[in-house]
Amino acid sequence: MNTPEILRRLAAHGLIDVARAIVEPLAGGVSSDICLVSDDAHRLVVKQALPKLRVAAEWFADPIRNRYEQAYISFVAGLDASAVPHILYCDDELSFFAMEYLAPPLENWKTRLLSEPASPQWAAKAGEILGKIHAASWDNDALKKQFDTTANFHELRSEPYFLYTAERHPAVAEQMRAHVTALECNRRCLVHGDFSPKNILVSAERMVLLDCEVAWFGNPAFDTGFLLNHFFLKAAHRPEQAAKYMELADAFWKKYILHLGENNVEQTLSWLLPMLLLARVDGKSPVEYLNPAQQETVRRFALAQLQVAPQSLDALRRKWFDSLEKV
Secondary structure, eight states, X not given: OOHHHHHHHHHHTTSOOGGGOEEEEOTTOSSEEEEEEEOSSOEEEEEEEOSBOSSSSXXXXXXXXXXXXXXXXXHHHHHOGGGSOOEEEEETXXXXXXXXXXOTTOEEHHHHHHHOOOOHHHHHHHHHHHHHHHHHHTTOHHHHHHTOOHHHHIIIIIIIIIIHHHHTOHHHHHHHHHHHHHHHHOOOEEEOXXXXXXXXXXXXXXXXXXXXTTOEEEOHHHHHHHHHHHHHHHHHHSGGGHHXXXXXXXXXXXXXXXXXXXXXXXXXXXXXXXXXXXHHHHSSSOOXXXXXXXHHHHHHXXXXXXXXXXXXXXXXXXXXXXXXXHO
């Protein structure tokens, strides 16, 4: 991060006093540099997109995604300003923007989920917010043109998650490649692209979505599958709490469908969710909390489900829960 120049630009807009500015790096920045900037009177967060992501495998992406993140936040703010951070300043030249600092009692949902399933109310709230975003943007031609970012989605999701994983599993490789084509061709609404508990802050009064730099006018199943996948993976991590994690999946899905209405999302999830499960153990960005035995449980289940006929989300959920009980 070009800290001196960024501070200079923030100061020029009256957001920070350079002489008193303190810069503290924040954890969690895989695809971006994220830091807290403060002086005696102000606190704000700066996010700058990286051209090379911080993962073990080689993974490059265009920093222009920072602009789409800002645009996504602006759209959602028009629906519910409390659901996204307030943007204070943006700079396309250096691919960064400054936003409000979100302080406690807001907490990271992933951190909470790793220790306990917690209340289904947050899962339901996530379903409500996502359902409203998808419904409000459904078949919107202007948004489809504005977020024509399939190349960005491919670079950040399809290739590192699915195509890289397909190379490691020849038995389902051709099938996975075909599914990627189908996923990218079905563009119906505004997609967050990283709808994960690690990118959601929660409190009793508010839920805030973060890190929407993969924003894409695309397939709604990706967002729903991305979050459901995390509930499934947390159940593998904490099998003694598997039933409660599955309750979260149910609460999220029921509220999401209530707002979106009839669609073909569930049919797509029958193959997308197993692909996501497999990608988070064998893709370029594996989850860090599964041990080798748990990874093998996920791998075996996902490969088996990719080779059966399409099924309902409820059937898939029951099969997953049964497989964890056997382990």
